[in-house]
Amino acid sequence: MEFVRLREHIDDLARALLASATPVFGTVSLSTPNVDAAPELAFIRTASWLYSHYKEAGRVGVKFLMDRPAVQSLPEIRSHERLVHALRTWSQHTINPASGNHDRGILKTCSDWFEGACAVLLPSSDEDWRRALHVLLGEACEFVSQLTKQVEDIRADDARAQICQQWEDRISRDWPAHRFHEIVSTVASDMGRNTIDPVALFRRSENEIRRVLRITNESDLEFAARQCIERVLLTEVSKLLPITxxxxxxxxxxxxxxxxxxxxxxxxxxxxxxxxxxxxxxxxxxxxxxxx
Known part of the structure; x- marks a missing residue:
């Protein structure tokens, strides 16, 4: 409940600060985990719930605040956000931690954290999971508290108007997926590639397309998105035969x-x-x- 209180507070501050009244997190579709349930289940659900806050509902606001210079000097805050991503992957997906691969890094991140949180490499007992959950929620509260401090610092900054405009610009570039699907469909049709699945193509190339939209100087964002999608179609899809x-x-x-x-x-x-x-x-x- 402390995390929920902190989340609501930072959302209220962001709404008051930004002309668009956009919260940092806003609505999260996953229901609040029952931390009094079986400890292992409560931990896994909490990791997914936090991931939804940081990487989905809060992907713009959290990223903007974490890019602030003051947060760059707080490695524990940045490591918490990476930890939640790793815990969600470790608990929700099958991983193959071979030596030196990405999955091995995920397992090491999680096991190192578990060892510090509950003195075991991987939890097995209810007590292990309960301790891990307590530490994870404590770190999550500290994480949101630090982000809240950034919002308060922006309010007091002499360059408040410029910083808020930068934040608003990030928000304006964060289009919903369906808008990209429509552009992919149009581009594919214009190029005579009507067999392309727009949802599948966007899902595969989403990070690159969103990155281009974040950094482009082009004032016409739809034009920039179309350019990027055309490049994806020309360089990736052209390699794929419609048969096997x-x-x-x-x-x-x-x-x-x-x-x-x-x-x-x-x-x-x-x-x-x-x-x-x-x-x-x-x-x-x-x-x-x-x-x-």
């Missing part, structure tokens, strides 16, 4: 083997010369089945 070897085997009746590879090479040549649908590409391969 399985299509050649199942549809054209070709036995698995070298012939399938040869036909895929021919399909690549055809597709690079003229973008077409899956069925059209398979039809053009039919005369080559006997000769490939």
């Amino acid at each position: 070897g399985r299509d050649i085997i199942d549809t054209l009746g070709v036995e698995p083997g070298q012939k399938v590879g040869d036909l895929l090479q021919e399909a690549r040549k055809i597709y690079e010369e003229h973008q077409c649908t899956r069925d059209q590409l398979l039809d053009r391969l039919v005369p080559l089945v006997g000769s490939a």
